[in-house]
Amino acid sequence: MTKQRKVVYDVLRSKRDHPTAQMIFERTQKELPTVSLATIYNCLEALVSHDVVKQVNVDREPSRYCPNLAEHGHFHNKQTGDVIDINFKPDVNLAEFLDLPEGAVIEDLELNIKGFLK
Amino acid sequence: MTKQRKVVYDVLRSKRDHPTAQMIFERTQKELPTVSLATIYNCLEALVSHDVVKQVNVDREPSRYCPNLAEHGHFHNKQTGDVIDINFKPDVNLAEFLDLPEGAVIEDLELNIKGFLK
DNA sequence: GTAGTTTTTTAGAATAATTCTAATTCCAAT
């Protein structure tokens, strides 16, 4: 954990709105005015590869980042652009409901929902 | 339906391996040697926006395209790079198992699984 | 502490999938 990585991680935990690298860059600059965007990408890569942050992709938009390590999905509100966490109901294992091929080993399961709030 | 759109659509249906735009370009060239990559993108955009083809994104890799309109997920085999369709077991409505916010309207549900075959 | 080594950060260039622009081609209707 370097100073920069710590601030990036704190930025992610302090507002769990799934910011993009650019948004994280702007928030990190308030704390570390000389930080560079390359460093933000480097820090995020370090955090993601050490499984302390998840990278969330919705379509081909810029990646977003999430510090919630519990298994969960994402709801993308098309009206507001917000992305919020969606938990699975207790004791639900989604894989049970899928017709997976023989011998399939799941390493990662990603659920993205798009819609809006009535 | 123009000639190009028809060939792109046929390419997609004839081998349902979720090809990228580049792969579709190469396959289409066998039928239409003068077709351009821009046209492939234009055709795919037309097919996707008319809901006859689905765009499938796995991480930040190039988009893949799928002519299967039934609700289904995707299994991305990390060992081979293949992407295959995953059907939900009969009469399963995944949304039932999710803790959605009050008033959430689902317009699209996307399930991507990464793993391998033992 | 200093010298040497490794890691991280930084600025800026490079990359690559996709989109855009503007010119040309196609095609259906008159």
Place this chain on the structure above:
DNA sequence: ATTGGAATTAGAATTATTCTAAAAAACTAC
């Protein structure tokens, strides 16, 4: 055949991300 709109095309532009190389920082013996 002419025309008008839509589609296709080649190539330039865009943009999120990655790469490169140099400077800074962090570590590790001595």
